[in-house]
Amino acid sequence: MAEKKTEKKPETKRKNGVNVDALLAAREALKKAPQAARFNWRAACKWQNGTHSRTKVKGFHGLMEEQNHKTEFSFDADHPEIFASEDLGATPVEYVLVGLASCLTAGVAAVAENRGIKLRSVEAKLEGAMDIQGILGIDSDVRNGFDDIKVTFKIDAENASKKDLEALVAQSQKRSAVFDIVANPTNITVVVA
């Protein structure tokens, strides 16, 4: 099961479909224009009913101007029935696991491309352990969030040893935005307009 996407530029030989040349060129250009590297990602959420909300993502800011995704993306979030809810979407904490999984997986592909490793398949299984006494306010010594997150990667590649794959995954974490957001403290400001 090849990972290679259909290429737009036949002369760019990409093993995993990641346009690493463009990323490296961008890196060089941004060194000279650090203001252009300042991005602002956005999401707009509308409550629907009960614990169900819908969040849309379209515009973001970067490279000195407003940008837009090709289409608007929409995400429904809710709580499950065992939480006495309607289960009309994944839970917010599951969205965090989605974010982490996607970020690490994209990183694995990009680093593999850069290192000339041809990926056949990459799967990641995530588990976030949580004691809900925290969010239910039962025990103030219990935190709201995950106690622990475990990510298990299963990677099949043509020309890579187990060490190579471990190095791939380690490098992906090193450069991952969501890994950083989740592993390290991040400032959050919430205001009422």
Next chain:
Amino acid sequence: MIGGGHTGLATSRVLAERSIDHVVLERGEIANSWRHERWDSLRLLTPNAQARLPGYRYEGDDPDGYMTMADVVAFVARYAGATAAPVRAETQVTSVTAAADGGYRVIAGDGEILCRSVVIASGACNAPHVPALRAAVPSTVASFTPFDYRNPAQLPDGGVLVVGASATGAQLADEIRRSGRRVVLSVGEHVRLPRMYRGRDVLWWMEASGVWNQRYDEIDDLVRARRLPSPQLVGTPEHTTLDLNTLSAAGVELVGRVSAIRDGRALFSGGLRNLFALADLKMDRLLDTFDAWARSGACDADVGAIERFEPTRVPAKSPLELDLNSGAIRSIVWATGFRPEYDWLHVPVVDHKGHLRHDGGVIDDAPGLYAIGLPVLRRRKSTFIVGAEDDARDVVAHLKGYLDRASRG
């Protein structure tokens, strides 16, 4: 020549060989930094056999041992004498500016020197680098840097948080732990190495295999290579390995990188495990390189069997925060690196991060201005004693060419 340490003196010797008239300005005594800016128990992490400067080498009876600071000072001072280096000691440079005729005006001591060329040999460790979050440490907790730390006895009784687990942090965590205190060690990016590998000192391997000779223009990510922290090594007569496994076995508590200090609570990264993995993988890759070299050079017979080391053990439960107001921690040692200081250099050749802009020691923006003794200046060994000579020869060759052209033009 600004700086009378081992690098400045090595370069001075090469200048003299090429009959280039020069003077070495040293703000204190010869080997000033080694005398005053080091802690009591510090030894070099390079073995004595690697104490080699142009025309001079260690000739004692312990080539595998590691010099104490007193030994280093004596070694460098003897070198200055043996080479009759033209040193002006107790002469602090307060200003370097470009002179109208293309040369430089150096204000030092109580005088002024006009010269055609200046070599900056003041090193990369003029001041400790302490993260901004130090300002949020409660006033009840004392802070130390490697510049003011001398020995465990000067620390208050009670727990110590050591921030940074590279050579300095690892050594200090070990020494402070052995003084009986509780030590929490905050670990960021680090370079893990065994002291001995296949029966030989790991730094013997670095030199013999050619890794140390790798040139700056052959390195993919030079910026990263220049920022690499000092490896977790210590120089002891027993050749002990000082890695995180050694430290945790001794009872040092490992936590992640300090991300923030909020309301007196130090917050640590939850990404500790991956930093261990990165360091272990990097070490294994290096050992693979050594093994490949040993095989190719057929010196497999002269060294022991191939070995690999236990992966860095991850603590079962590593706290994500520490309340600095609780009294459990009474002092913090910031083993968070060093930085150069160039406030006396009034030529616009320093970048926004405070580093000299240079190409292998040649400062293109200021012809006649050179640097020596900076990390990976021209080779991976640039900042080690044994690395001074080759870099000095290259830089002086360029400088000679510059002087010849300047005098013809």
